[in-house]
Every structure is written in C-alpha cells, then in structure tokens.
Amino acid sequence: MSVARRCSEFLVSRFPLEKLSYEHLANKTVPVHKASWIYLLGGLTGFAFLVQVVTGILLMLYYQPTVIGAYDSVRYIVQYVPGGSLIRNMHVWSSSAMVVFLFIHAITNAFARAYRKPRELTWVTGALSMFVVLGLAFSGYLLPWNNLAVYATKVGLQIAEMSTLFLPGPLGGIGGQMAALLTGPDGIGQETLNRFYTLHIWILPALLIALVSVHLLLVQIHGMSVPRFAETSHKQEKFFFNFALKDLSAWMIFLTLLVILAVVLPYDYLQPYTLLKRYSPLAAAPSGIKPEWYFYFLYYPLEVLPKVVVILGTMIFFAGVVAAPWLMEYVPRMWGKRGEESKFPIVATCVVALVIVALTLFGQNIVDVMRGTSAP
Amino acid sequence: MIDGGNNQEKTVGRRSLIVYACAAVLGLCGFMTAIAKQVLGFISGPNLTSAEKSHMVNQEMNLLEEQKQYDQMKLARMNTSKLPVAKVSDLDKNGGKIFTDYFLLPAVVFKNGENSCIARSAVCTHLGCTVQPELVDGKIYCACHMSYFDLQTGKPLAGPATIALPEEPIVIEDDIIYAVRPSGPIKIGPSQTPMNPV
Numbered sequence: 001m002s003v004a005r006r007c008s009e010f011l012v013s014r015f016p017l018e019k020l021s022y023e024h025l026a027n028k029t030v031p032v033h034k035a036s037w038i039y040l041l042g043g044l045t046g047f048a049f050l051v052q053v054v055t056g057i058l059l060m061l062y063y064q065p066t067v068i069g070a071y072d073s074v075r076y077i078v079q080y081v082p083g084g085s086l087i088r089n090m091h092v093w094s095s096s097a098m099v100v101f102l103f104i105h106a107i108t109n110a111f112a113r114a115y116r117k118p119r120e121l122t123w124v125t126g127a128l129s130m131f132v133v134l135g136l137a138f139s140g141y142l143l144p145w146n147n148l149a150v151y152a153t154k155v156g157l158q159i160a161e162m163s164t165l166f167l168p169g170p171l172g173g174i175g176g177q178m179a180a181l182l183t184g185p186d187g188i189g190q191e192t193l194n195r196f197y198t199l200h201i202w203i204l205p206a207l208l209i210a211l212v213s214v215h216l217l218l219v220q221i222h223g224m225s226v227p228r229f230a231e232t233s234h235k236q237e238k239f240f241f242n243f244a245l246k247d248l249s250a251w252m253i254f255l256t257l258l259v260i261l262a263v264v265l266p267y268d269y270l271q272p273y274t275l276l277k278r279y280s281p282l283a284a285a286p287s288g289i290k291p292e293w294y295f296y297f298l299y300y301p302l303e304v305l306p307k308v309v310v311i312l313g314t315m316i317f318f319a320g321v322v323a324a325p326w327l328m329e330y331v332p333r334m335w336g337k338r339g340e341e342s343k344f345p346i347v348a349t350c351v352v353a354l355v356i357v358a359l360t361l362f363g364q365n366i367v368d369v370m371r372g373t374s375a376p
Numbered sequence: 377m378i379d380g381g382n383n384q385e386k387t388v389g390r391r392s393l394i395v396y397a398c399a400a401v402l403g404l405c406g407f408m409t410a411i412a413k414q415v416l417g418f419i420s421g422p423n424l425t426s427a428e429k430s431h432m433v434n435q436e437m438n439l440l441e442e443q444k445q446y447d448q449m450k451l452a453r454m455n456t457s458k459l460p461v462a463k464v465s466d467l468d469k470n471g472g473k474i475f476t477d478y479f480l481l482p483a484v485v486f487k488n489g490e491n492s493c494i495a496r497s498a499v500c501t502h503l504g505c506t507v508q509p510e511l512v513d514g515k516i517y518c519a520c521h522m523s524y525f526d527l528q529t530g531k532p533l534a535g536p537a538t539i540a541l542p543e544e545p546i547v548i549e550d551d552i553i554y555a556v557r558p559s560g561p562i563k564i565g566p567s568q569t570p571m572n573p574v
C-alpha cells in the first residue's frame with residue numbers, strides 16, 4: 001500500500017465524520033463506572049481556560065504592556081480598580097488550576113489508556129495543547145515586569161539558548177536564535193514585552209483554541225473510551241443532561257473555590273517583597289528567583305545534573321508524551337508482548353507521574369541534598 | 377449496552393439528575409449575581425481622590441524621567457566611543473555600581489585598590505541574573521543561586537557558575553568612570569554573554 005493511501009486510510013478511520021450529526025450529539029452517552037469522574041477533567045480544564053479568557057480580557061482594560069507602565073498598571077488594578085484584586089488573582093490562580101487539571105486529565109487518560117486506537121489523535125492534540133498551555137504560562141509570567149518576572153524570563157531565555165548548544169554545527173545556534181527572536185533587537189526591554197504580550201493574549205490562545213477544537217471534535221465522534229477494568233460491566237448515562245449537569249456542577253464548585261482562594265489568598269502574599277519590586281536594569285537580582293511551580297520538574301534537575309542530560313532528556317520525554325499512543329503499543333512488542341497484555345504502559349505512566357510529582361513537591365530538597373555542603 | 381443504559385437512566389438517573397440540577401442552579405444564581413456585580417464595578421473603574429490622582433501622575437513623571445535618562449544613554453552609546461557610567465567618589469571599598477554597557481547589558485564597576493577601578497559584566501554566567509553591586513568578602517556575588525566570582529580574574533569561586541565574568545574596558549578621567557566602546561561592530565542580544573557550557 002502506498003504511503004499516501006495509508007495516510008488517507010488512517011485519517012478516514014480516525015475521523016469518521018459521518019458520526020458528526022445532530023442526532024449523534026443529542027443521543028451522546030457517557031459510561032458510568034467507578035472511575036467515571038475522570039471524564040470531568042477535560043471539561044474542568046476547558047472551563048479554567050474560559051475563566052482565563054474572561055478575566056484576561058478584563059485585565060486588558062487596564063494593563064499597559066510598556067516597560068514604564070506595566071508594573072504600575074498591575075498595582076493600579078490591584079489597589080484601585082473595584083474588584084481588581086479579585087479578577088487578577090482569579091487569573092493567576094486559575095492558570096495554576098488549569099495546569100493541575102491538565103496534568104490530572106493527561107495522567108488519568110494515560111492510566112485509562114484512552115489513547116488507544118482510534119483515539120491516538122485525541123491524545124496528540126491534547127499533548128500539543130499542553131505545550132501551548134506551558135507557553136501561555138511562561139509568557140504571562142513576564143507581564144507584571146517585576147524582578148521575579150524579568151529574571152525568571154531571563155533565566156528561561158538563557159536555558160532556551162543553551163538548550164541546543166550540544167548539537168553539531170549550525171544546529172547548535174537554534175536555541176540562541178529562538179531566544180533572540182523572543183527577546184527582540186534591543187536586549188530585554190520593550191520589544192521583549194511586546195513579543196511576550198502578543199504571544200500571551202493572541203497567538204497562543206488562538207493556537208490553543210484551534211488545538212482544543214480538534215480535540216473536542218475527536219472526543220465527540222469517537223465517544224468516551226472505557227478503561228479496561230470496566231469494559232465488560234458498565235452502564236451508560238445520557239450526556240444531555242445527566243453528564244452535562246455533572247460537568248456544570250464541577251465547574252461551579254471550581255469557580256466557588258477559585259473565588260474564595262482569590263479573595264483570601266492574593267498570589268502576591270506568597271512572594272518575598274524583594275521579588276515583587278519593579279524591575280530596574282540598574283539593580284541586582286534578589287535571591288529566590290524561581291519559575292512558576294509547574295516548571296520545577298525541569299528547573300531543579302537543571303540545577304544539579306549536567307545540562308545535556310536534562311535538556312536531551314526533556315526533549316525525548318516531550319516527544320515520548322506526544323508519541324505515547326504508539327510507544328505504548330510498540331515498545332512492549334520488543335519483548336514479544338502485545339500492548340494489550342503488557343504491564344509496560346501502566347508502569348511507564350506510574351514512573352512519569354511519580355517523578356513529576358516528586359520533583360514538583362520536593363525539588364528544592366532534592367537539590368539541597370545533592371549539592372551537599374557545596375554552598376559556601 | 378446502550379439499551380441497558382437507558383433502563384438504568386429511568387431509575388437511578390432521574391434522582392441524581394434532580395440533585396445535580398438543584399446544586400447547579402443554586403450555585404449559578406447566587407454566584408453569577410455576585411460576579412456580575414464585581415465585573416461591572418471593575419469595568420466602570422475606580423473613583424480616585426485628587427490626592428491619589430496627583431500621586432499617580434507624579435509617579436509617572438518620575439518614571440518618564442528615568443526612561444529619558446535611559447534613552448539618552450542609548451543615544452550616546454551609538455554616537456560616542458566612551459560612556460560615563462559612574463563616579464569614583466560614589467564607590468567605596470565594597471560598594472560598586474551597576475551600569476548598562478555598550479551591549480545594553482548590565483555591567484558592574486568596583487573599586488580596585490586606592491586609585492583604580494575594575495568593571496566586569498554583571499550578567500551571571502550561570503543563568504543570567506544580575507550580580508550584586510556589593511562585594512561579599514571581596515568577592516562578586518550573585519544572589520540568584522549563590523555563585524561567587526573573583527574580583528581580579530572574574531573566575532568562579534563557588535556556586536553553580538563555572539566560567540568567568542569577563543572584564544569590561546573602562547577609563548577614568550578626573551572623577552568620572554567611562555565604559556569604553558569595544559572595537560568592532562556591536563551585536564545586541566542574549567548571545568553576547570558567556571555562560572556555563574552544557
């Protein structure tokens with residue numbers, strides 16, 4: 001069979017568009033079993049994104065994307081604009097919530113092995129949107145233009161620059177060129193802020209919406225997958241409105257908790273004061289510069305292991321996440337088992353989940369232990 | 377299987393549907409009103425007192441002044457071969473001064489003995505934070521992840537940085553310290569600073 005033919009057959013079988021009728025949608029059902037709560041997490045991620053869009057648009061009414069104005073415009077929102085602290089903190093906390101939901105969504109789907117045929121592309125579009133979400137987080141972090149924001153960005157760009165240095169010849173410069181494109185021609189300054197702002201409010205959200213649209217289209221035409229333990233014995237419930245109401249109540253519970261959190265715990269309270277001062281090109285970096293917590297799993301290994309190892313490892317890991325539907329099937333075949341029978345997918349998922357959670361929670365401790373007494 | 381599901385739905389489904397509907401509707405009503413009120417207030421904006429307003433305008437003018445100085449420096453670096461960056465009399469034994477060099481990157485100048493000064497790039501070779509303008513035990517210190525550098529040679533002494541902070545050329549005339557324009561074309565960008573090898 002020719003390659004083109006195989007590709008088109010792959011696509012036709014993964015996009016059975018005939019299932020895209022009103023009828024099909026209206027009669028959609030969702031499996032009911034012990035683990036059917038996992039079907040709520042995609043929706044929660046999407047709802048958190050909706051919160052981001054709404055609060056983000058509101059913040060745009062006052063935020064000024066300028067080196068002179070950014071810092072004070074954020075202060076102004078928090079101090080003077082009615083409800084400003086609420087809106088800003090909802091935006092900040094909901095971004096973290098979105099990453100949490102996304103992570104649980106990905107991990108539970110990995111355990112449920114929902115990526116299996118014919119849902120490979122559902123997984124792939126999901127995995128790609130995870131990178132976009134991390135990009136959104138990284139670009140948004142710069143916008144308040146305080147010490148934490150600017151130095152975390154400098155460090156991030158420096159890491160991007162180093163990330164390809166080990167490659168041979170001109171390939172080694174790719175990271176530096178990417179960093180230069182993000183920085184702009186005049187070093188870290190107004191152009192950098194323009195670029196990050198454009199990415200944050202327009203390019204990345206548009207990309208995310210595009211990816212998630214395909215993701216949801218695929219979820220709709222393939223229906224929900226059932227984890228193996230429940231394959232033989234489970235019930236179904238209607239999506240409209242049984243499951244839809246579960247979705248809605250999960251969203252409302254999340255929204256309530258989010259508002260409470262945003263009111264009682266403004267995000268700035270968690271940061272040392274020196275990190276929240278306006279960035280000045282003529283001042284030194286304070287101690288305690290760190291990326292957002294969801295980058296810890298990359299950041300802490302970078303502090304103690306050789307950079308080649310971490311950067312290559314991360315690239316392979318990310319590629320592996322995207323390619324998981326195929327890896328989980330074909331890797332076990334190397335020792336003669338079918339993906340269906342092998343323990344490999346579950347073990348691999350466990351290891352990945354544990355490593356990420358451990359690095360996120362205990363990264364600092366691990367670094368301290370590994371450094372031993374090296375700090376002067 | 378779907379049929380079985382439908383039977384199920386008639387018995388168990390109905391009750392849970394009512395419970396969920398109530399929860400959702402209650403949540404929705406109370407909550408949406410409160411949020412709508414907040415959002416409306418947010419969009420209408422604050423009513424500032426004139427004291428608050430003038431405070432803000434003053435602050436903005438100070439910032440514009442700072443920006444003007446920065447822009448003047450940017451102009452000067454295009455047209456001159458040396459930039460005034462600090463006064464010797466402003467430095468003391470441990471206290472240096474951070475300035476912006478010809479590459480538009482932070483650099484730092486320290487006193488080096490009685491009458492001379494020494495300038496180095498202030499971009500930490502570890503991950504690019506700006507080093508402190510105060511010496512710690514005579515060493516240059518980056519607070520970001522605690523790297524120490526030798527003042528004379530720039531070599532890293534402790535911490536995660538592994539390569540030296542390069543020296544930057546300066547001249548001193550009267551009391552003024554000038555950064556000297558490096559020879560050759562000046563390319564601006566992150567790649568202009570040395571950093572830890574991978």
Ligand code: HEM
Pocket residue numbers: 038039040041042043045046049102105106109114115119122123125126127128129130133208212215216219223224225226
């Ligand atoms: C912004 C990001 C995302 C949004 C808004 C989103 C949304 C959704 C929604 C609403 C569903 C259907 C309900 C559910 O199963 O929870 C779904 C299903 C799914 N998602 Fe995502 N998702 C996102 C990211 C991801 C990621 C990062 C992955 C994996 C790497 C992923 C993998 C899947 C899979 C495999 C399914 C099918 C589940 C099944 O059929 O049982 N998604 N997604």
Ligand code: FES
Pocket residue numbers: 500501502503504505518519520521522523535536537
């Ligand atoms: S950036 Fe200076 S020690 Fe890490």
